[in-house]
Amino acid sequence: MGKQTTITGLEVKDIRFPTSLQHDGxxxxxxxxxxxxxxxxxxxDSYFNGHGLTFTCGNGTEVVVAGINALSTMVVGKQAYDIFNDFGTFWRKLTSDSQLRWIGPEKxxxxxxxxxxxxxxxxLWGRLEDKPVWKLLSDMTPEQLVSTIDFRYIxxxxxxxEAIEMLKKDQPLREQREKDLLANGYPAYTTQVGWLGYSDAKIKTLCQKYLDQGFTAFKVKVGQNLENDKQRCKMVRESIGWNNTLMVDANQVWDVQEAIDWMVQLKEFKPLWIEEPTSPDDVIGHAAIARALEPHGIKVATGEMxxxxxxxxxxxxxxxxxYCQIDSARIGGVNEILSVYLMAKKLNVKVCPHAGGVGLCEMVQHLQFWDFVCLNGDKNGKWIEYVDQQHEHFKVPTNVKNAAYIPPTAPGYNTEMFEQTLIDHEYPTGKMRKNIEP
Amino acid sequence: MGKQTTITGLEVKDIRFPTSLQHDGxxxxxxxxxxxxxxxxxxxDSYFNGHGLTFTCGNGTEVVVAGINALSTMVVGKQAYDIFNDFGTFWRKLTSDSQLRWIGPEKxxxxxxxxxxxxxxxxLWGRLEDKPVWKLLSDMTPEQLVSTIDFRYIxxxxxxxEAIEMLKKDQPLREQREKDLLANGYPAYTTQVGWLGYSDAKIKTLCQKYLDQGFTAFKVKVGQNLENDKQRCKMVRESIGWNNTLMVDANQVWDVQEAIDWMVQLKEFKPLWIEEPTSPDDVIGHAAIARALEPHGIKVATGEMxxxxxxxxxxxxxxxxxYCQIDSARIGGVNEILSVYLMAKKLNVKVCPHAGGVGLCEMVQHLQFWDFVCLNGDKNGKWIEYVDQQHEHFKVPTNVKNAAYIPPTAPGYNTEMFEQTLIDHEYPTGKMRKNIEP
Known part of the structure; x- marks a missing residue:
């Protein structure tokens, strides 16, 4: 499929928002x-361009920019549909360059x-096909879908x-699920109530705000100080009640035993999961934590890193x-994330995507929508994370209503920012620079 | 300990050697x-500077240079002994910056x-103390040594x-082991006979050359083509005989089952180990391969990535x-590698360091010498890899005699290159550039 479209250039920008001023995040x-x-x-050389991004936390964005520049010669000059029609092969080439591979690999x-x-x-592909990415994915045959994936090492x-078989099985159910999705959206939970730098008053106000919007699941950051965690979990529980869902997130601060001991102290607040209890690289450590917390009714979630x-x-x-928390901007983009969904389905683990600021929500919704339509067909006890930041900088921001993500109809991956944002927030030339530098 | 020494600057250079012309490596x-x-x-501000490096494969070195520049503000302006006297804390700071951490972490x-x-x-520390790094390490009390390590997540x-206890136990044996090391050195194996691009004639000549130098352990690259692997393993076995040791190295090309099937086909050549059979991230995959190859007498080695x-x-x-193959330039330098030696000792696994071109041999010898003197005291069935490349560019190159690394006596970490090398090989300004660009 596909018309002649040549990729003529790849431009990369370092875009920063001064969120540290308000302790957001x-x-x-x-x-x-x-x-x-x-x-x-x-x-x-067509009317259409493609916009994409990876999330960063400020310093170091310039290092990622250097990494993108190193990859760009493998993209520029290519026919877009030569890439799309054998996307898995292209993906492997991009991640396996004989010289660049050493400084990863794939990490x-x-x-x-x-x-x-x-x-x-x-x-770009979505725009060329005039479809949002979730719909582009959902309209693919099982064979087309798996052709985008590199199965090496899995x-x-x-x-x-096996992946083709899994996708074929649910193919007849796609139409009905798509209708459900367009009518009802996909459940969201909010992390906006729980950042560590927020005052008690701000947290209470935010809990009420998101309750009023229909949210039933709320995440709180923990791990800096046990007494403070208890007080904040208590406050959030009092605000949201015991019938709603509370998750807690430690962002990797603990060693294995420390994670277990700390979480036992928080079990009275009935958190559904502890997220990132220790190093994101520690499979065996997470397994030990999961086993130890099982009798206390606390599950383990991880994946954003x-x-x-x-x-x-x-x-x-x-x-x-x-809970498998894929992130739209960390592992090697859509293609690799699709392979994680397939493995999670095979091994019967729930995917609840990580999201955050600067377009993470805009992108990841597409993947979970595809998963619902083509693979899982079940929203029960699952949510997409929702963080209410930087949406105003995107031309087609997320549309969350009654605590549900509503599928976009605009073509593409919802990744395009306004031109003025790109000018004002480019580092170090944009005018917002003065809010970032010490 | 330590005199007042202020770090006044950090300079970083992109240095490249046109090794692809000869298929070396x-x-x-x-x-x-x-x-x-x-x-x-x-x-x-003293007479002494510190020289250090990390190995790369050409393209992408500029990305690592950008990464080093991002770290440099955490180093410049510091008192050197404020770092050295609480090195574990400094190491954690360097790897845990609130913003930079996102683009790793620690990888x-x-x-x-x-x-x-x-x-x-x-x-720098070695030079200030007028000791080679292996001796600097070996003279530390157990308490001093562990103060350089960040134990987070391990x-x-x-x-x-526990680490202090392990080191205390062998403290009385240090003097005698140091004498042994200075007299006999530490065994080396060579990889120089087995690069994939070499002709048969070149491989045979090289086998004889290294046999004549006293080598008894030889490593061959495999994994591109099974018939070619058989032919090359046969040729090398015929050259080195059956009493010497053969290792093979697949550099991550296989999936798990493929690795097992392929190695069963090579078992007739009695390789001691298969190195990097699959993705360097796949702990569970390596364990499956190790279990499957055990009945065939083939061990598993990995670590350079x-x-x-x-x-x-x-x-x-x-x-x-x-076989645990620590690399001097990949994980976060000396401090973190020391922690790997301690874990390997505790869990009773042999450390056989990876080395290669551009200073990897020069650096890693120090670590294995320390391990011998302070922790393991045993060279039996262990080797440091030896690759005979780029030594001529270092002011104090490795000294390998009778297939043994002889400990250096010059202060520092043997990492300083000649000024002329730094001028000629700096990319893209140096005169060697014409040999690299297409």
């Missing part, structure tokens, strides 16, 4: 983030750079043929998580 | 490497950058107190490797 590990992104524009800066480029390509859990599909594979194989 | 995954490094000079580009900076600091395998101490911890916990 502060947690036990990231006390002072300036929500940012490395922003990619893929230009073509950290280079994989964030890969995600930004890949996300821009999906945005065939011990799921092969290409999980490096790649090989790490996700092990978390799933080793029963090291109950 | 080519393997099944890295078909075309230009051995390179990001090279750090830490300047002080990929940012951790390579960390290694380069940390290695330069150890070189206390479920080894705590600071292992991201950090948390990944090593799991490889060790999960019996996923028999």
């Amino acid at each position: 502060s947690d036990a590990m990231h006390t002072n983030p300036d929500y940012s992104c490395a922003y990619v524009i893929i230009r073509t 950290g800066v280079m994989h964030l750079a890969t995600a930004a480029v890949i996300n821009a390509l999906w945005d 065939t011990d859990v799921v092969t290409k043929d 999980c490096a790649n599909r090989i790490m996700f594979k092990q978390f799933l194989q080793h029963k090291a998580l109950h | 080519s393997d099944a995954m890295h078909t075309n490497p230009d051995y390179s490094c990001a090279y750090v000079i830490i300047r002080t 990929g580009v940012m951790h390579l950058a960390t290694a380069a900076v940390i290695n330069a600091l150890w070189d 206390t479920d395998v080894v705590t600071k107190d 292992c991201a950090n101490r948390i990944m090593f911890k799991q490889f060790l916990q999960h019996k996923a490797l028999h």
Whole structure:
């Protein structure tokens, strides 16, 4: 499929928002983030361009920009549909360059750079096909879908043929599920009530605000101080009541035993899950925590910093998580995330995507919508995270109504920011710079 | 301890060698490497500077350079002995910056950058103390040694107190082991006979050359083509005989089952180990391979691309490797590698360091010497890898005699290159550039 479209250029920008001024986004590990992104524009000889990004926290965005520049020669000059028609092969090339591979492989800066480029390509593909990415994905045959995925290193859990079978099984149900999705959306939970730097009064006001909007699930950051955590969990529980859902998130501050001991102290607040209790690399540690907290009714969630599909594979194989929190901007973009959904389905683990500021919500909704339509068909006890930040900078922001994400109809991946935002927030030239530098 | 020494500057250079012209260093995954490094000079107000580096494969070195520049504000302006006297705390700060952490954490580009900076600091410390780093380490009390280590995320395998006990136990044996080391050196194996791009004639000549030099252990690259692997293993076995040791290295090209099937086909050549059979992130996969190859007498080795101490911890916990191949330039430098040695000792796994071009041999010898003197006291069935490349560019190159590394006596970490090398090989300004660009 596809018309002749040549990729003529790849531009990358360092975009930063001075969020540390209000402690928006502060947690036990990231006390002072300036929500940012490395922003990619893929230009073509057609009317359409692709916009993509990877999320960052301020300093270091310039390193990811350097990583994207290193990848750009593998993209510029290519025919867009040569990429899309054999996307899995292209994805492997992008992540396996004989020289660049050494400085990953498939992790950290280079994989964030890969995600930004890949996300821009999906945005371009959606625009060329005049479909939002979730619909582009949902309209693919099982064979087309798996052709976008690199199965290297995961065939011990799921092969290409098994993936096709899984997708075929639910193919007849797609139409009905799509109707449900368009009518009712997909449930969201909010993290906006629980950042560590917020005052008690602000937290109470925010709880009421999101209750009024229909939210029933709320996440609170923990891990800096046990007494403070107890007080804040108590306050949030009093605000939201005991019939709503509370999650807590430690952002990796604990060692394994410390995580277990701390969480036992918080069990009276009945958290559904503890998120990122320890290092995001520690599969065996998470499994130990999951086993120890099971008698206390607390589940384990992780994924926003999980490096790649090989790490996700092990978390799933080793029963090291109950909630798989894929992130749209960390592992190598849409293609690799699809493989995580397939493994999670095979091993019967719920996917509840991580989201946050600077476009993370805008992107990740597409993936969960596809999962609902083509793979899982079940929203029960699942949510997409919702963080109410930077939406105003996107041309097509998320549309969350009654605590549900409503599927977008605009073509692409909802990743395009306004031109004025890109000018004002470009670092270090934009006028917002003065709010970031000391 | 320590006199007043202020760090006044941090300079970083992109240094590349056109090794792809001769296929030096080519393997099944890295078909075309230009051995390179990001090279750090830490300047002080004293007579002494520190030189450090992290290894790279050509393209992408500029991304690591950007990563080092992002870290430099945490180093410049500090008192050197404020760092050295509480080095574990400094190491954690360098790897846990609230904003930079997101683009790692502790892996990929940012951790390579960390290694380069940390290695330069150890070189500086050695020079200030007028000791080679192996001797600096070996003269430390157990308490001093563990004060350089960040135990975060590894206390479920080894705590600071356990580490002190382990080191105390062997303290009385240090003097005698140091004498042994100075007299006999530490065994080396060679990889120089087995790069994939070499002709048959070249391989045979090289086998004879290294046999004549006294080598008894030889490593061959495999994984591109099974018939070709059989032919080359046969040729090398015929050259080196059956009483010497053969290792094989697949550089991550296989999936789990593929690795098992392929190695069963090579068992007739009696390889001691298969190195990097699959993704360096796949602990559970390596464990499956290790179990499957056990009846065939083939062990599993990995580590050169292992991201950090948390990944090593799991490889060790999960019996996923028999030979732990720490690399001096990948995980966050000397401090973190010391923690891996402690975990390997606790879990009774042999450490056989990875080395290669551009200073990897020069650096890693120090760590294995310390391990021998202070922790293990046993060289039996263990080797340091030896690759005969780029030594001529270092002011104090490795001294390998009769297939043994002889400990250096010059102060520092053997990381300083000649000024002319830094001028000629700096990319893209140096005159060697014409040999790298297409």
